[in-house]
Amino acid sequence: MKDLKLAGLTSEKGTSSIEVNGVTIGGKEIILIGGPCAVESSIQMSLSAETVKKAGGKILRGGVFKPRTSPYSFQGLGQEGLNYLVQAAKEQDLLCVTEVIDTLSLDLVADKVDVIQIGARNMQNFELLKLLGEINKPIILKRGLSATIEEWLLAAEYILAAGNPQVILCERGIRTYEPSTRNTLDISAVGVAKELSHLPVIVDPSHAAGRRDLISALSKAAIAAGADGLLIEMHPNPAEAASDGPQSLYPKQFVQLARELGAVARAVNRVFAGGQGDEESLESLRIQIDGIDQTIIESLAARMQIVRKVGDQKRLDRVKDISRENEVMQRLVNLGNELQLSSELVKGIYPLIFEFAVQSQIKSKLAKEKELKRSLYPIGSK
Numbered sequence: 001m002k003d004l005k006l007a008g009l010t011s012e013k014g015t016s017s018i019e020v021n022g023v024t025i026g027g028k029e030i031i032l033i034g035g036p037c038a039v040e041s042s043i044q045m046s047l048s049a050e051t052v053k054k055a056g057g058k059i060l061r062g063g064v065f066k067p068r069t070s071p072y073s074f075q076g077l078g079q080e081g082l083n084y085l086v087q088a089a090k091e092q093d094l095l096c097v098t099e100v101i102d103t104l105s106l107d108l109v110a111d112k113v114d115v116i117q118i119g120a121r122n123m124q125n126f127e128l129l130k131l132l133g134e135i136n137k138p139i140i141l142k143r144g145l146s147a148t149i150e151e152w153l154l155a156a157e158y159i160l161a162a163g164n165p166q167v168i169l170c171e172r173g174i175r176t177y178e179p180s181t182r183n184t185l186d187i188s189a190v191g192v193a194k195e196l197s198h199l200p201v202i203v204d205p206s207h208a209a210g211r212r213d214l215i216s217a218l219s220k221a222a223i224a225a226g227a228d229g230l231l232i233e234m235h236p237n238p239a240e241a242a243s244d245g246p247q248s249l250y251p252k253q254f255v256q257l258a259r260e261l262g263a264v265a266r267a268v269n270r271v272f273a274g275g276q277g278d279e280e281s282l283e284s285l286r287i288q289i290d291g292i293d294q295t296i297i298e299s300l301a302a303r304m305q306i307v308r309k310v311g312d313q314k315r316l317d318r319v320k321d322i323s324r325e326n327e328v329m330q331r332l333v334n335l336g337n338e339l340q341l342s343s344e345l346v347k348g349i350y351p352l353i354f355e356f357a358v359q360s361q362i363k364s365k366l367a368k369e370k371e372l373k374r375s376l377y378p379i380g381s382k
Helices: 042-054 079-091 103-109 126-132 149-161 188-196 205-209 212-225 251-267 282-312 322-338 343-376
Strands: 018-020 023-025 031-035 059-061 095-099 115-118 139-142 167-171 201-203 229-233
Touching: 023 031, 031 042, 031 251, 042 059, 042 079, 042 251, 059 079, 079 095, 079 103, 103 126, 115 126, 126 149, 139 149, 149 167, 149 188, 167 188, 188 201, 188 212, 201 212, 205 212, 205 229, 212 229, 212 251, 229 251, 282 343, 322 343
Parallel strands: 031 059, 031 229, 059 095, 095 115, 115 139, 139 167, 167 201, 201 229
Antiparallel strands: 018 023
């Protein structure tokens, strides 16, 4: 990696963050970028922008120039699509990003979008990378279809060496022999890239999976692995999408995923402000309650597993421990008071939990004693 003179991570540089119009990529906050694969109409983009805003996203994505494998596939709306993208982002106070494929498209979008994307097929279009080094815009550089991490970082080096320090690396899956997904998301690439480079790293789970049912799991895995952001495809009506419909989330799925990402971000000491614009709606509040209820049930199940282990170490006549129950109850009441939780609620719930635990331990010990007697004195033995 001796040629990573600008992209390489050194103790002097530390990690980099990129700020664009109030949005920081590479900081503590996880940045969500969402929208359709291709811009198709003004209505489509307006609806997409509303969803991205509702989910807590900061950047609207949409392809206006589409390099496709087949020459007969939808190639994008060009200038018309660019206008739809920019206007929709402006309506919702979002930033916007789109892909450029050549000099002509770069000249067209450079002054109109906030972030420019280089797709996987153009990762090693070195002349285009040099041109991107001459503009003052953040560049999302996607990893090539079969590119090594070193090749990916050296592609970033081209942009940096040409004068633009604002490069964001994007892992989007690589081609492998596994046919069950469109590509194989290389989660390890996030960690490796961050060890070798100071540049921010985001992940595109949509192009990796090629199927919407995996997007949620891959997004959470990406955040847990250290990604600084997510680039997720979402379409108001994926069944009618001009491209990549099967991997595009429905708006409700996109918003729901955003609500779930906060817990993963907190677990790795990051922040994700997802769905803030709709936190007080009845639907949102019920979803939050459902999540808390699930946590309560899971915690009760875990408690009962430990209770059974405790019961195995007690004598049958010592299963119920009044002093221990009183001690725990007082501690929980005090904790409830600190959290502004009614002491009556705590005193109403926990005696039931204590009694159920005791009865469970008694039943378990009696069953084991009965089994022991059967083993010592089989039926029919003298």
